[in-house]
Amino acid sequence: MATQFVSFQPPPGASLRDYDRSLPPSRQPASVPPVFVEAMQVREEVFVKEQGVPLANELDEDDPRSFHWVVYASVGSTSSASPTTMGPINSGSASDERRRSESTATKVPVGTIRLVPPPHPPHVVEGGAHLEEPREPYVKLGRLATLSAYRGLGLSRLLINAAINWAKEHADDILPRPSPAQVEAAKQEGRPEWMPWRGLILVHAQVQVQKLWEGFGFVKDESMGTWVEEGIDHVGLWRKVEVKGDGPKTSLT
Numbered sequence: 001m002a003t004q005f006v007s008f009q010p011p012p013g014a015s016l017r018d019y020d021r022s023l024p025p026s027r028q029p030a031s032v033p034p035v036f037v038e039a040m041q042v043r044e045e046v047f048v049k050e051q052g053v054p055l056a057n058e059l060d061e062d063d064p065r066s067f068h069w070v071v072y073a074s075v076g077s078t079s080s081a082s083p084t085t086m087g088p089i090n091s092g093s094a095s096d097e098r099r100r101s102e103s104t105a106t107k108v109p110v111g112t113i114r115l116v117p118p119p120h121p122p123h124v125v126e127g128g129a130h131l132e133e134p135r136e137p138y139v140k141l142g143r144l145a146t147l148s149a150y151r152g153l154g155l156s157r158l159l160i161n162a163a164i165n166w167a168k169e170h171a172d173d174i175l176p177r178p179s180p181a182q183v184e185a186a187k188q189e190g191r192p193e194w195m196p197w198r199g200l201i202l203v204h205a206q207v208q209v210q211k212l213w214e215g216f217g218f219v220k221d222e223s224m225g226t227w228v229e230e231g232i233d234h235v236g237l238w239r240k241v242e243v244k245g246d247g248p249k250t251s252l253t
């Protein structure tokens with residue numbers, strides 16, 4: 001018998017400075033956060049080994065500033081390696097940590113997703129033109145991956161919901177509000193006004209999983225067309241969610 005739970009990794013930032021793209025996740029230095037290593041282990045299995053993405057390309061410039069989630073199968077030492085029942089999401093409480101540390105079960109990372117906060121480069125369409133960006137800030141969900149032996153168990157749904165539900169509650173973590181000093185500095189420099197994140201989400205999805213995202217209320221953006229990333233066709237989909245405590249904009253002009 002097995003259960004699943006989810007761990008959360010805030011943006012790892014400078015801790016990825018010594019990450020060696022030429023080496024697998026299991027051989028990275030101890031300075032790399034363990035949860036991020038486990039996310040990369042899943043991504044290596046799915047994107048590198050299954051789909052042929054070069055290992056050196058899997059870590060990108062967004063990883064240090066992104067929020068990451070990893071779902072695990074907690075498999076008993078005498079049980080099958082495949083999960084059979086769903087358990088609670090990791091609450092992060094001390095009692096949960098003690099229970100897991102005292103258990104004889106093996107914790108296996110089996111799925112991951114990440115959320116990339118603003119800003120984002122403009123989308124380039126066929127012919128090299130830049131597509132007009134939304135006026136409001138948006139986040140990007142991506143790197144959704146589940147090990148092949150654990151597919152069909154609802155883990156993608158668990159991960160997507162975990163990321164979206166967290167985002168709804170943490171808009172200020174995604175796009176922190178400026179301090180009065182920052183407001184004044186931006187005003188002096190003539191920079192555009194600051195806007196909070198108000199729930200707009202973009203997904204760059206592989207065509208083969210477009211319907212999965214549509215099942216979560218995402219709508220394909222036909223203007224983005226279809227493009228190739230690492231030899232795989234992608235499309236763009238959008239969704240707007242309600243953000244808790246969404247207040248008025250802070251003007252920087």
